[in-house]
Amino acid sequence: MSDMSALAATQIRFGATLLDVSLHNERRAYISIDKKDAPSVCRYLYEEQGGRLATASGIDMRSGIEILYHFMIPRDHQLITLKIKVEKPAPETGSCGDFLPAAIWIERELNDILGVTFTGHPDPRRLIMSDDWPEGVYPFRRDFKEPAR
Amino acid sequence: MKRTVIPLGPFHPLLEEAEFFKLYVEGETVVDVDLRIGYMHRGIERLSTEKNWDQSTYLVERICGICSTSHPMAYVQAVEDLGGFDIPDRAKFIRVIICELERIHSHLLWVGLAGHFIGYDTVFMWAWKYREPILDICEKLTGNRNHYAMMKPGGVRRDLDKNDFAWVHKELDKVIAKTEMLTGAVLDDPVLHARMKKVGVLSKEDAVGYGTVGPTVRASGIPDDIRVDDPYAAYDKLDFNVCTWPSGDVFGKAAVRLLELIESVKLVKQCMDEMPEGPIDARIKRVPEGEGIGHAEAPRGEVFHYVRGDGGNSPIRHKIRAPSYVNIPSFKATCIGHTISDVALITAAVDPCYCCTERMAVLDNSSDEFIMSGKELETESRKVTAKLKADYGRLTPVEETVAKFLKEG
Numbered sequence: 001m002s003d004m005s006a007l008a009a010t011q012i013r014f015g016a017t018l019l020d021v022s023l024h025n026e027r028r029a030y031i032s033i034d035k036k037d038a039p040s041v042c043r044y045l046y047e048e049q050g051g052r053l054a055t056a057s058g059i060d061m062r063s064g065i066e067i068l069y070h071f072m073i074p075r076d077h078q079l080i081t082l083k084i085k086v087e088k089p090a091p092e093t094g095s096c097g098d099f100l101p102a103a104i105w106i107e108r109e110l111n112d113i114l115g116v117t118f119t120g121h122p123d124p125r126r127l128i129m130s131d132d133w134p135e136g137v138y139p140f141r142r143d144f145k146e147p148a149r
Numbered sequence: 150m151k152r153t154v155i156p157l158g159p160f161h162p163l164l165e166e167a168e169f170f171k172l173y174v175e176g177e178t179v180v181d182v183d184l185r186i187g188y189m190h191r192g193i194e195r196l197s198t199e200k201n202w203d204q205s206t207y208l209v210e211r212i213c214g215i216c217s218t219s220h221p222m223a224y225v226q227a228v229e230d231l232g233g234f235d236i237p238d239r240a241k242f243i244r245v246i247i248c249e250l251e252r253i254h255s256h257l258l259w260v261g262l263a264g265h266f267i268g269y270d271t272v273f274m275w276a277w278k279y280r281e282p283i284l285d286i287c288e289k290l291t292g293n294r295n296h297y298a299m300m301k302p303g304g305v306r307r308d309l310d311k312n313d314f315a316w317v318h319k320e321l322d323k324v325i326a327k328t329e330m331l332t333g334a335v336l337d338d339p340v341l342h343a344r345m346k347k348v349g350v351l352s353k354e355d356a357v358g359y360g361t362v363g364p365t366v367r368a369s370g371i372p373d374d375i376r377v378d379d380p381y382a383a384y385d386k387l388d389f390n391v392c393t394w395p396s397g398d399v400f401g402k403a404a405v406r407l408l409e410l411i412e413s414v415k416l417v418k419q420c421m422d423e424m425p426e427g428p429i430d431a432r433i434k435r436v437p438e439g440e441g442i443g444h445a446e447a448p449r450g451e452v453f454h455y456v457r458g459d460g461g462n463s464p465i466r467h468k469i470r471a472p473s474y475v476n477i478p479s480f481k482a483t484c485i486g487h488t489i490s491d492v493a494l495i496t497a498a499v500d501p502c503y504c505c506t507e508r509m510a511v512l513d514n515s516s517d518e519f520i521m522s523g524k525e526l527e528t529e530s531r532k533v534t535a536k537l538k539a540d541y542g543r544l545t546p547v548e549e550t551v552a553k554f555l556k557e558g
Contacts, residue, residue: 024230024439025230055455072444077378081442101358
C-alpha cells in the first residue's frame with residue numbers, strides 16, 4: 001500500500017474499466033463498473049487496498065437491478081461504493097464469495113430478495129427467506145404483489 | 150470417529166435473535182458449523198419504504214432494544230448524507246451523549262451475562278447493579294430508560310437541561326469507580342484467564358475477511374472504529390482512545406468491552422463540559438433525490454444504513470445492516486476445534502441476550518437420540534469454571550473483592 005488513496009490507486013489500476021467515478025462528498029465515492037469487472041475490482045479493494053466490505057445492497061430500478069458493494073477504507077476515512085447493473089428477467093453476475101468471506105451471506109440474501117444469481121458462489125442456499133417461500137417470487141422486485149390474506 | 154450433528158437454536162438463550170447453528174461434532178470437538186438466519190425477518194427494510202422520512206426514524210429504533218439509538222443514528226446520518234444537510238453543533242454533542250450512554254449500559258449488560266454464563270454470578274449482580282444508574286441517567290435526560298427517540302433527520306428532538314449535568318457527573322463518578330474495581334478484579338482473575346484465554350481465537354486475517362466489526366474485530370488487534378474511521382456527530386472534536394486487545398480470544402473481547410466502558414464514561418463527561426449553546430435542529434423541509442449512506446458505531450459494532458430517495462416523501466430503498474450480520478459468520482472460524490461447552494462461551498463473546506425463549510436440543514443423527522437443554526449447556530460451561538477454581542486452590546481476586554465488600558459493607 002502506498003500513500004495514494006485507495007480511490008486514486010483504483011482509478012490508475014483499472015483506468016477505463018471504471019465507467020464513472022463520482023464523489024458525493026469527500027467521504028463517499030461511487031464507482032460504476034460493468035458487472036463482469038466487479039469481482040476483480042472487489043478483490044483489488046479488499047486484498048490490496050485494505051478495504052472492508054461493509055455490506056452490499058440491491059435495488060430494482062426499472063432498467064435493471066442495481067447492486068452496490070460498499071467498501072469502507074479506514075485509512076482514507078472514505079466509503080467506496082461499487083455499482084453494477086444486471087439485467088432482468090434473469091439477473092446474473094459473478095460472485096465475490098470465493099475470495100471474500102464477508103460477501104457470502106449478503107450475496108445469498110440478494111438472491112433471496114431480488115433473485116440475482118451469483119455464479120461461482122460457494123454456498124448458494126437460501127439465507128433469510130423461509131424454506132416454504134415459493135420459488136421464483138422475490139419480495140424486493142417491483143412486480144412483487146403481496147399475497148392476499 | 151462418528152460425526153454427530155447438534156442443532157443450536159433457532160431459539161436459544163445466548164442469541165439476541167433467533168438463529169440456527171448446526172454444530173458438527175466428533176466426540177466433544179466441533180469440526181464444522183453451519184449457520185442459518187431469517188427466523189426474525191420482520192421486513193423492516195420494505196416497511197420503511199412505505200413510511201415517510203420522519204416515521205422511518207421511529208421504525209428503525211425498534212430494530213433492537215439495546216442498540217435503540219444506534220440504528221436511528223445511522224439512519225438520520227444517511228438522510229443527512231443524501232441531502233448534504235449540516236446539523237447544529239449542539240445536536241452533535243447531544244447525539245454523542247446518548248450513543249455513549251447506550252454503549253455503557255449495553256457493555257455492562259454483556260459483562261453481567263458473560264459472568265453469569267461462566268459461573269461468576271457476583272459479576273452478573275455487580276454489572277447489572279451498576280447498569281441501573283446509567284438507565285436512570287437515560288431516563289432523566291431523555292425521558293425513557295430505553296428507546297429514547299432523540300434522533301431526527303437534521304438534529305435531535307429534545308434539548309438537554311444543563312441543570313441536570315451536575316447530578317449526571319456525580320452518578321457517572323460512582324459508576325466509574327465501581328467499573329474500575331470490576332475491571333481490575335476480572336482482568337486479574339487467574340481462573341477467568343484460564344477459562345477465557347485461547348478460547349475462540351479469531352485471527353487477524355479472519356477478522357478482516359469476514360468483515361467483523363466492533364469489539365469483535367478490536368479484540369483481534371485491529372483498531373477499526375467508525376467513530377475514528379469516518380467520524381460522525383462530535384467525535385472528531387472529542388478526545389478518546391480506541392481500545393484494542395491483541396489476542397482475539399474470548400478474554401480479549403471481554404477486556405475490550407471493559408476498557409471501552411471507561412472511555413465512554415469519559416466521553417459523556419467531556420460532552421457535558423464542552424457542549425456549545427445553540428439550536429438543536431436544522432429543520433429539514435424536503436429530502437431531495439439521491440442516495441446516502443450513514444453508519445454509526447453501535448455497542449456491538451458498525452450499524453450501516455443506505456437510503457435512496459426519488460424526491461418523494463419516503464425512501465425508495467432502505468438497506469440496513471446490523472453488526473451481528475457480519476460478526477456471526479465468524480463463528481465458522483472461531484468454533485472449530487473447541488468443545489461444546491466452549492462454543493456456548495464463544496457465541497456469547499460476540500454478545501448474548503437471555504430474553505429469547507430457552508430451547509435447545511442435542512440430537513444424535515445415528516438414531517440414539519439424546520436431548521440436552523440450554524440449562525444443561527450452561528451447567529457444562531459452569532462446571533469447567535468450577536474445576537478451574539478448584540485447581541486454583543484459594544480465593545480468586547473476584548472472590549476476595551466480594552469478601553472484602555461484604556466485610557466492609
